[in-house]
Amino acid sequence: MPDRARPGDPVRAAPPAGPQLGDWNLLRSFIAVYEAGTLTEAARRLGTSQPSIGRHVRELERALGEALFVRQPGRLKPTERSHALYGVVSAMKASAREAERLFAGARHALVGTVRITASEVYATHVVAPLVARMLSEQPELEIELSVSNRVENLLRREADIAVRFFRPEQDGLIAMHVGTTELGLYAHESLLQRHGELEGFAVPEGAFVAGFDREVMPLAPMMRGDPPNQPIRFRLRTDAILARHAAVEAGMGIGAYLVDVAAANPRLRRVLADRFSQQQEVWLCAHDELRRSASMRYVWNQLEQALRTRLAPASAGHAPAAAARFDP
Numbered sequence: 264m265p266d267r268a269r270p271g272d273p274v275r276a277a278p279p280a281g282p283q284l285g286d287w288n289l290l291r292s293f294i295a296v297y298e299a300g301t302l303t304e305a306a307r308r309l310g311t312s313q314p315s316i317g318r319h320v321r322e323l324e325r326a327l328g329e330a331l332f333v334r335q336p337g338r339l340k341p342t343e344r345s346h347a348l349y350g351v352v353s354a355m356k357a358s359a360r361e362a363e364r365l366f367a368g369a370r371h372a373l374v375g376t377v378r379i380t381a382s383e384v385y386a387t388h389v390v391a392p393l394v395a396r397m398l399s400e401q402p403e404l405e406i407e408l409s410v411s412n413r414v415e416n417l418l419r420r421e422a423d424i425a426v427r428f429f430r431p432e433q434d435g436l437i438a439m440h441v442g443t444t445e446l447g448l449y450a451h452e453s454l455l456q457r458h459g460e461l462e463g464f465a466v467p468e469g470a471f472v473a474g475f476d477r478e479v480m481p482l483a484p485m486m487r488g489d490p491p492n493q494p495i496r497f498r499l500r501t502d503a504i505l506a507r508h509a510a511v512e513a514g515m516g517i518g519a520y521l522v523d524v525a526a527a528n529p530r531l532r533r534v535l536a537d538r539f540s541q542q543q544e545v546w547l548c549a550h551d552e553l554r555r556s557a558s559m560r561y562v563w564n565q566l567e568q569a570l571r572t573r574l575a576p577a578s579a580g581h582a583p584a585a586a587a588r589f590d591p
Contacts, residue, residue, distance in 0.1 A: 290352050292319035293331065297349045300338040353421060373401045377562045380409040380422035383504050388524050390426065393569050397562065404558055412504070424563055425548045426570070437549045441567055442574025445522045446541040449531045453514035461534045466496075466517065473499040473507040473518035523573055545574055 295305035296316060306313045324331050331348065332339035341349070357378075381390045386408060394406050409422055431438050450461070458467035466472055474497030499510055511518040517534060521543065525531045547567055549559065 287355075289319045289323045289326075290355060292316045293323055293345075294349065294352060294356055296320055296332065296339060297341055297345060302339070357421075357423075373558050373561050374403040375556070375558050376405040376407060377556075377558050378407040378409060378421075378423045379426070379562065379566075380411060380424070381426040382412050382428070383410055384508075384521060384524055385426050386410040387505060388527065389569065389573065390566070393565060397565055401558075401561065404561070406562065412502070423549060423559055424566065426566065427546045427548055428543045430544065430546055431548050435551050437551055439547045439567065440544060441547050441570040442545045444543045444545060444574055446519055446543055447522055447525070447536055448517055448534050448539045449511060449520045449525050450517045450534050451512055451514040452530045452532050454516070455532055455534075461517075464535070464538070470516055472497050473501070473510055473516050475500060475502055545570060 292305065292309065292315070295309050296302060299305040299308060302313045302316045302320075306316045309316070320331060327344065327348075329344055330342055331345040332341055334340075379390060379394070387410070390408060394408060398404060398406060430440070454467075454470060455461075458470065461467075499507065499516060501507055507518045508520065510516055511520075512528065512531070519539075520531065522533070525533070547563065547570065549563060
């Protein structure tokens with residue numbers, strides 16, 4: 264028989280309506296599955312078992328009353344509710360990293376995890392080699408490299424440090440201009456040996472121009488002089504920039520490159536430089552609250568030095584307006 268309330272007893276508030284979350288591990292497992300795409304990889308990242316991760320996801324789905332993932336061949340596809348939940352709880356991971364830094368004495372030691380986000384091209388050609396060197400020099404440091412052409416939100420802690428090609432407008436971010444590069448058209452020397460130098464946007468028979476598929480990049484701001492007589496036909500279309508580069512480097516087509524990236528391949532030749540170009544500012548960005556992390560400062564300083572050295576020749580005469588400085 265339930266106890267009856269007696270005079271003087273404290274009034275107990277009724278439990279709030281809706282699902283209750285009593286185990287934070289459910290959200291930890293959810294974040295891992297959302298980011299990894301499979302239960303197996305999520306379990307590996309968290310150092311636990313696949314059945315445990317699967318059970319956590321099922322418990323969370325029962326609490327919410329709907330599915331968070333749709334099973335597809337080889338991966339789990341997030342539902343709309345899953346995307347919404349991740350947007351809310353992803354900051355937990357960043358907060359946990361901050362706690363790790365504090366417990367490990369990160370103010371003075373280079374320990375813990377720093378998450379960097381960069382575009383597909385810069386992550387491959389610039390950041391990854393630099394990260395390999397940092398990890399060899401600092402054995403207690405861990406780095407997560409988010410390779411994405413979309414803009415990750417630093418204020419929501421989707422990343423600690425970002426390499427971007429525009430000046431951020433958000434308040435609360437540290438932003439430092441580290442140099443300027445340029446976007447231009449390139450062809451492999453073997454294509455030019457077969458067809459000669461290009462005199463206009465008409466592509467030699469048998470060759471192609473590589474462009475975007477689902478993403479859209481307006482070409483008008485990059486054009487110089489009179490526009491082409493007819494629309495440019497992109498016979499190879501893919502949003503994977505490295506795939507476009509691989510096709511161009513096979514000697515069968517023309518594609519856009521950042522000049523500092525193309526300079527690393529001596530067999531690439533710039534074409535139509537007087538007809539097609541666009542300046543690209545390169546910015547290093549971070550969340551202002553991460554100033555106190557020694558690991559963060561170390562990674563930032565390594566990136567800044569490498570980018571300034573890489574971009575120095577192209578940056579002469581292209582200094583933008585003053586920006587916030589990161590002063591460790």
